[in-house]
Amino acid sequence: MIPRYTRPELAAIWAPQTKFRIWFEIEAHAASRMAELGIIPEKAARTIWDKGGSATFDVDRIDEIEREVKHDVIAFLTHLAEFVGPEARFVHQGMTSSDVLDTCLSVQLARAADLLLAGMDRVLAALKKRAEEHKNSVCVGRSHGIHAEPTTFGLKLAGFYAEFARGKKRLEAAREEIATCAISGAVGTFANIDPSVEEYVAAKMGLTPEPVSTQVIPRDRHAAFFAALGIIASSIENVATEIRHLQRTEVLEVEEYFSAGQKGSSAMPHKRNPILTENLTGLARLVRMSVIPALENVALWHERDISHSSVERGIGPDATAHLDFALNRLAGVIEKLVVYPERMRENMDCLGGLIHSQRVLLALTQAGVSREEAYSLVQRNAMPAWRGESQFLDNLKADADVTNRLSHNELCALFDLGYHTKHVDTIFRRVFG
Secondary structure, eight states: OOGGGOOHHHHHHHSHHHHHHHHHHHHHHHHHHHHHTTSSOHHHHHHIIIIIHTOOOOHHHHHHHHHHHOOHHHHHHHHHHHHHGGGGGGTTTTOOHHHHHHHHHHHHHHHHHHHHHHHHHHHHHHHHHHHHHTTTOEEEEEETTEEEEEEEHHHHHHHHHHHHHHHHHHHHHHHHHHOEEOOOOGGGOOTTSOHHHHHHHHHHTTOEEOSOOBTBOOTHHHHHHHHHHHHHHHHHHHHHHHHHHHHSTTTOSEEOOOOTTOOSOSSOTTOOOOHHHHHHHHHHHHHHTTHHHHHHTSOOSTTOOSTTHHHHHHHHHHHHHHHHHHHHHHHHHHHHOEEOHHHHHHHHHTTTTGGGHHHHHHHHHHTTOOHHHHHHHHHHHHHHHHTTSSOHHHHHHTOHHHHTTSOHHHHHHTTOTHHHHTTHHHHHHHHHO
16 A cells, blocks of 8 residues: 555555454454354353453564464464463364455455445535536537537536446445355365354354355455446546546636645646646556456465465555545545636637537428438538638528528527526436435
8 A cells, every 4th residue: 555545544454453353353253153152162262352352463473473484374373372372272263264364354345345435425425516516507518529519517527426326336236245254164165163153253243154165255256346446446537537628728617626835836836737636547547457456366276276365465455545545535626626617608609609500400400401401501601610710600691501491580599508408407306316
């Protein structure tokens, strides 16, 4: 995790001390259930909880042991025994390392997902508020980056809201899918541990038992989780790219908030750059980097190998940290986004009314002109306006082939902006209910 792009709440989930505390809870809950089953003495389970529960695990000491034994879980269990004493022989009865590692990863990913969902809610709230604020702020819609027809800035934001609402549903499903527990022992057969231990630990850790764990939790679950993160990251980039385009000097319909004392360039004091949305574009790439490795982790040798392990040590913390940071940064950008409705109107009018060309085309066809001829009539009057030589409406009024079909009043009526925004309320109801 890069500290610059990691919020403390997310970093805490992946901290070594947090990991070892989860490991301990998994082992201690398993011991409690084994004591209930009479597999280990009840006194041993109480001692494990009493002495291990109050312990502050020494990360340096665990690392020291691991350098000798070359096994992270054994290193932890050895250190735990230093606290628990002789009763530690009852820890990890019938379990294997993956029971601890995979169940812990499930807990961490579920906790990270909860933070991410909170970030999604903040983004959604910001998008909804600004969409309602600019519901009727008319601006030009663009296709291929070129002026097309009028829309509203509120509709742009409503579209992003709907996209993030879908992303939230995917993340909720991914959280549910990843929150599974495996305490099934070597090769996942429960030969040396009762299945009820898994059920007990799962309930205590807020998870559900994995139906078939083989010895590891199937990695298609993790692939779905990271894929959901990747899609959300792409949605973040989608919003960021739109803002970056709209902030260009030639457009300047919106602008990132520029605080007092902020500097845009070390060389040019006038600069106000879209640095936050550019940063979001980069962070989205970092999150998506985790998707292909997660997909490649699905295929493991037989009942277990550890080819996935090194990958997940990286992508688990990094992808969740970067996405958590990006969601909260995006929410802040939207909350403070400076919007210029007057500039939107100026830009919309800069082509001399060409944004109404389709209405004229359709009106001519309704008046009996073939579509091919109507298209030709509209285009020949549009091109001079495109070159800045005249106004589109004036050209149409001066064209006898057009006015033979449409009166001046009928032509003027085709340039009404309200025609293009008459269904905004309908779309808002579909999006926001």
